[in-house]
Amino acid sequence: MDGLRQQLNALLATCDAESTRTRDPVDCVHRYARPRDQEIVGLIAASLAFGNAVAARRSIDRVLITLGPEPAAMVEGASYDELRDRLGGFVHRIYRAEHLAAVLSRAGELFRVHGSLGNAFVQFHQASDGHFREALARFADALRGDTTSRSLRHLVSDPRAGSACKRLVLYARWMVRPADGVDLGLWPIAPSELVIPVDTHIHRISRNLGLTNRRTASWATAEEITAALREFDPEDPVKYDFALCHLGVSRECPSRPEPDKCQQCVLQDVCSVWAPGGVKGQKRPRVSAQKPGELRL
Numbered sequence: 001m002d003g004l005r006q007q008l009n010a011l012l013a014t015c016d017a018e019s020t021r022t023r024d025p026v027d028c029v030h031r032y033a034r035p036r037d038q039e040i041v042g043l044i045a046a047s048l049a050f051g052n053a054v055a056a057r058r059s060i061d062r063v064l065i066t067l068g069p070e071p072a073a074m075v076e077g078a079s080y081d082e083l084r085d086r087l088g089g090f091v092h093r094i095y096r097a098e099h100l101a102a103v104l105s106r107a108g109e110l111f112r113v114h115g116s117l118g119n120a121f122v123q124f125h126q127a128s129d130g131h132f133r134e135a136l137a138r139f140a141d142a143l144r145g146d147t148t149s150r151s152l153r154h155l156v157s158d159p160r161a162g163s164a165c166k167r168l169v170l171y172a173r174w175m176v177r178p179a180d181g182v183d184l185g186l187w188p189i190a191p192s193e194l195v196i197p198v199d200t201h202i203h204r205i206s207r208n209l210g211l212t213n214r215r216t217a218s219w220a221t222a223e224e225i226t227a228a229l230r231e232f233d234p235e236d237p238v239k240y241d242f243a244l245c246h247l248g249v250s251r252e253c254p255s256r257p258e259p260d261k262c263q264q265c266v267l268q269d270v271c272s273v274w275a276p277g278g279v280k281g282q283k284r285p286r287v288s289a290q291k292p293g294e295l296r297l
Helices: 002-014 017-021 023-029 033-046 053-067 071-077 081-085 097-114 117-127 133-143 150-155 164-175 200-208 219-230 237-249
Strands: none
Touching: 002 237, 017 237, 023 033, 023 053, 023 097, 033 053, 033 071, 033 097, 033 117, 033 164, 053 071, 053 081, 071 097, 081 097, 097 117, 097 133, 097 150, 097 200, 117 133, 117 164, 133 150, 200 219, 200 237, 219 237
């Protein structure tokens, strides 16, 4: 465990967060100075961080151009019909203008009632007796509403249902973790409560590092990985997420062993498929196929 802690900390030290951020959806959030704009842009960016990374950034930019230079004010003041009309023929994967407009109009209602999305989340957190998962579920309920739309329920997933809810948890990480050039530290929730966003990259790398043996990217998997990381930093266990995820996104940690890359990796000594005592070059545990540069649930 001490060896893994040292190697993970070495990964953080060698991660060029500023350069890497330009390839991450969170970079869109850093274009805005006002916290309320950062909240709504973060919600949009995290919600659409699905599928090909380039296509996701293109869709996010299209929405932000539509909302104008003050997206929070636009969302707070516009009705659902106005937002849907503004978004026009918007399409991203399985999402359409009406799905995103529904979420944004409900976010506008939270702005009007609570003043900010962070204040709304704090209220849900208090009403949930400080249980992060239930607070996140209530926040999702407020954004989704009582809908039977499968696309809308996919756009804003339900943490109670057992999935990893990667995009919703990712949004929480951006808003809660201390400002470090990537995350923004806007919401007064302890970072120790966060759960790591588990996508294909985090799932595969976590299995390679022995942080989990689970085969599916579920909420239980996210909690298990987070519990393991909490041994290294109880106050901020998900601080490793950005660097670990981008090892996979960049293909510096490829889906199958590649000697030229693996021999240069700071984690090679603690990786189960490359560490001394293991079998160098053996197949990695198969999680699911993913193309380079893709963002997945």
